[in-house]
Amino acid sequence: MIRIFALVLALLSLPMTTHAQELQNLLQAHQKVVSKPSRKTVGPLLEALVASGLPNVAQFLERWQGKEVYSRKEDGLFFYAEKSGTDIALLDLDSGETVEVVDSKAANQIKPNGGVRKEIASALVQFQLSDPDIKRRSDAVNAIARNMAGSMLAPLLASIDNEPDAALKARKEKIANYLSARFGQDSAQRVRAIEAMARDLSVEGRATLSQILETKIEVSQGATQSNVAATLAVGDDISREEAYALLVQEKSLPAALTENEIRLALEANVVGGKAGGIPVAQLDDLAKREAAYDTLAGDGLVPERVRESDVDAALAAYQIQSVFLGQDSAVTEAALKAQSGVQTRVGVNQFFDLSLDAISLASIYFLAAVGLAITFGVMGVINMAHGEFIMMGAYTGYVVQSFIPNYTASLVVALPLAFAVTFAAGVAMERLVIRWLYNRPLETLLATFGISIALQQLAKNVFGTQARPLTSPGWLDGAWIINDVVQISYIRIAIFVLALLFLGLLLFVLKKTRLGLEVRAVTQNPHMAASMGINPDKIKMMTFGLGSGIAGIAGVAIGLFAKVTSEMGSDYIVQSFMTVVVGGVGNVWGTLAGAAMIGTFQKGVEWLNPSNSLAAQTYMILFIILFIQFRPKGIIALKGRAAGD
Structure with a gap:
């Protein structure tokens, strides 16, 4: 009976020991990275830890991030540690039991820097998505929302079905949809996710669409394989100078010389009071300076000058286009359509929000x-x-x-x-x-x-x-x-x-x-x-x-x-008098109308010029001065004998 009980205990402890040993073996395979991690080298190790499926990986990542992991110098094995004076108790990675107590000089504390800790936190999010504590689950979802990455899509989707909190489940589904829109496996999945965002007014949703539609400037000669957003017209969308400067940068064309560069080149080639065969006294004229420079260029003394005809030929030979970073045209077309619809709804809702603000100010x-x-x-x-x-x-x-x-x-x-x-x-x-x-x-x-x-x-x-x-x-x-x-x-x-x-x-x-x-x-x-x-x-x-x-x-x-x-009181006396005068003296309905007019006008000006609240007050006073010129008795004037007093 005692032997059977001992055998059962041994079998129960076997998986835990095996897991701990597997984790130690995995860490030993990446010993240098664990001991001296950097943001560039830690990625493969984190991927291996997450893919291992070991139950003690999450705890290790948390303690590694918290600088609680030590390496024993004599064999390079990793432990958790607890300090007690000059001694350190080395704890087993799985059980947390003390393996031995050593002098602090016998083990090295592993101190990942801020960049590495950030990478560890990103890997740790995948485990926190199913944590029993709802706060940790919520924090994990918010962390994904702040730093969206394609690797987060699968673990986030896997955590949705078992999420007990309805609000957090909806939040997970929304973030998963954003990730699908950006990092979905195929075009159809991304398009479906984008179409689902057509009515999403959130800042996160709008930011996701903007990231999908992110563009760069590309210079090409002839047809391009890129996903073109727009072709820039020289003179309308981009200036002539900016366009040629872009060609110089992208296609290594010779740069156009400035007047100062021409002057310095002429000064360096003055011989016998002349530069390029033209007396120095005559070089105040721009045309003669250019002619002198062209002479020097013909003699091989200075580089050839870029003429206007050269610029025209270069601009005619190349196309300057705004191209999407994403190459899938179906995705960008869906994103453009969704963004257009969202912007329209945002505009309508901003008007509604402004109207509520105006009503609130009018009531005050x-x-x-x-x-x-x-x-x-x-x-x-x-x-x-x-x-x-x-x-x-x-x-x-x-x-x-x-x-x-x-x-x-x-x-x-x-x-x-x-x-x-x-x-x-x-x-x-x-x-x-x-x-x-x-x-x-x-x-x-x-x-x-x-x-x-x-x-x-x-x-x-x-x-x-x-x-x-x-x-x-x-x-x-x-x-x-x-x-x-x-x-x-x-x-x-x-x-x-x-x-x-x-x-x-x-x-x-x-x-x-x-x-x-x-x-x-x-x-x-x-x-x-x-x-x-x-x-x-x-x-x-x-x-x-x-x-x-x-x-x-x-x-x-x-x-x-x-x-x-x-x-x-001084902040409201002026507005009070203006409200009464504009609305109509001695009339409650007039006061209501005056308050509505002034509140609406002030909020409208603040919306047009949000950085200058004083402008709203100034324009409001000017508006009222003009208003009473045309309607001196206010919006709702008194009738009868009182109107003539």
């Missing part, structure tokens, strides 16, 4: 300007401190978050509190300052401008000059990704929804409530409204407070994605 401008539209429309007050009410709302949100760490709860508290704080500040400002300056626009402008400066300084004194964080809830993190071209952040979507809610709320207040009725009455004819028992002063106070409160809520929304500083 609407939130910032709608409060100003109410106060400006009803009261005719140019409130330069409106931006500071936005700033006050943002700082209110920051203070609330300081006391309520839950960002969702703090946001729920901050929105109504910001409205209350700025509503009260607006009422106080109207009662203390604005009420004494009605119908005096210049004095009102100066007074509110002074108040804005005072509020900015107060904010600096209380909160400092450093930007303060106003953090959005976790459910607003990230973006809604429609495809690889179109995406919009959730915070922008939330602001858009908030703008729609305020639009509906304001329309309800103005159209369906007594306050709205009285506001519209005071807006159209304050004297008639007063005779009907409406208190215009009270309505103006409430209206100013309402507009200021809405600015406070806008400040909370804007602060979620913009910096919260004492100057943040």
Whole structure:
């Protein structure tokens, strides 16, 4: 019984010992490469290791890459090692058990350089594709995507069927399709893979098509066997000088001499005050310099000069073509067709993405300007401190978050509190300052401008000059990704929804409530409204407070994605006034139209000139100046008696 048990143990251990010995034998066959690897010589060894199918190859590659492999000096065998002071424990390549402990001088640590480690990592990817850890599998797929090679296609395809994660399986299939498009076994396989990419908008897919369609310039005489992309016309596609310089480089034709080279040649051959039989004093003329040079060339003193007729003859004798690096015309034709379709879809989606950005920016401008539209429309007050009410709302949100760490709860508290704080500040400002300056626009402008400066300084004194964080809830993190071209952040979507809610709320207040009725009455004819028992002063106070409160809520929304500083209101006051003026003073729908127009125009200019954001602001102001010349009352002008005020 004991003998049978011992025999079973021996049989179980035999494959492992055999595998370890096979790995050691394989390494010994490439001992010099393992001991002193280089990027040029390590390739065949890695291919042999991968092809061996040994189960311990992956572990060896990982430890070799990590500089954990040592070579014993006395026999050149390879081991893993663990240091302990001046001694090294040599570990078996398979079992990991200690074979012996030697002095550190008895073994050499193998230190592959960065290039070799990169090659090892590429070979190791094939084993990581089926690793139990999903992160390692995902990292392996991403590594293949970063550095696509034909050798990765077979192991990637082999790992797809057994991939348990659906998202990673789809990712593997997509990368495998890219590899098939570039490195497929035959033309039909590559064409099928390329056709499957016709609707792929990803950057990786577009890059793959560009790599398939990569070209080079080729000079040929007569028919060519290359896969021609285009024939370059001299003068249109390539200049005459560039074309002949290419012939000189590719076909070793004599180079055209520069004027300086001709001058130096003449200086070197001046004899008796003459060069080429022409007096030096006459060589200021280009034609005579060339004639003198031709004389010297005829005497064999200098090389022959390339004339214009020689250049014409050379350009007529050769063809300059852009040729595909790939020789399969069926593949390049399929790639060209797919690329054309992808570029069209990318353009459409870029327009859609730009439209979403414009809508998002318009919703921000609407939130910032709608409060100003109410106060400006009803009261005719140019409130330069409106931006500071936005700033006050943002700082209110920051203070609330300081006391309520839950960002969702703090946001729920901050929105109504910001409205209350700025509503009260607006009422106080109207009662203390604005009420004494009605119908005096210049004095009102100066007074509110002074108040804005005072509020900015107060904010600096209380909160400092450093930007303060106003953090959005976790459910607003990230973006809604429609495809690889179109995406919009959730915070922008939330602001858009908030703008729609305020639009509906304001329309309800103005159209369906007594306050709205009285506001519209005071807006159209304050004297008639007063005779009907409406208190215009009270309505103006409430209206100013309402507009200021809405600015406070806008400040909370804007602060979620913009910096919260004492100057943040200055970034929006100009756009707010422009939105109100363009849309139509005193009209909520006009404010919405103005915000849409300005947001769309600004995003359009930024798309045309993305490297200069200041240009968008400048062109936008110029556009508005021109617009109000033709429509001074805005897009949606007031009708009735208020329109004539």
